Amino acid sequence: MNRKNDCVFCRVINGDEQAYVVYDDVNVIAFLDRYPIAPGHTLIVTKEHYRDFLAIPSDSLAHLSNITKKVATAVQAAMSADGIRIFTNVGKSAGQVIFHVHIHVLPAWEHEPVFSSFRKRMNITHDYAINISEAIKEEILNLS
Numbered sequence: 001m002n003r004k005n006d007c008v009f010c011r012v013i014n015g016d017e018q019a020y021v022v023y024d025d026v027n028v029i030a031f032l033d034r035y036p037i038a039p040g041h042t043l044i045v046t047k048e049h050y051r052d053f054l055a056i057p058s059d060s061l062a063h064l065s066n067i068t069k070k071v072a073t074a075v076q077a078a079m080s081a082d083g084i085r086i087f088t089n090v091g092k093s094a095g096q097v098i099f100h101v102h103i104h105v106l107p108a109w110e111h112e113p114v115f116s117s118f119r120k121r122m123n124i125t126h127d128y129a130i131n132i133s134e135a136i137k138e139e140i141l142n143l144s
């Protein structure tokens, strides 16, 4: 597989960087965003290093979409969210910061509608991240 040492997501995939993983298969991995916009903010990442969504070959896209649906369903259940935003940024001007394709899954609640992407990002504690990632993992198992 094509992976890069200077890419933080490739380092997560290689096990050289810690992450709260909620899903892992041969081609795709999902883990909590380290600086979440909202609690439960999760990223779905291809194991192959592609710069952005537009660079993914079509035959890899179907699997990524299916896993995104699964993870989003689990995040919504685990976080008791009323809604979910699913999005990806392509290019610096669109807000892409890490140039390895990742799909954002961002829960939303009626009482706290759509967190702005420009909102100050949170720092999560280890215990908090463990609780959330375990809850999401359990929901994924329920779906399987």
Ligand SMILES: [Zn+2]
Pocket: 003, 004, 007, 008, 009, 010, 011, 048, 049, 050, 099, 100
């Ligand atoms: Zn990478």
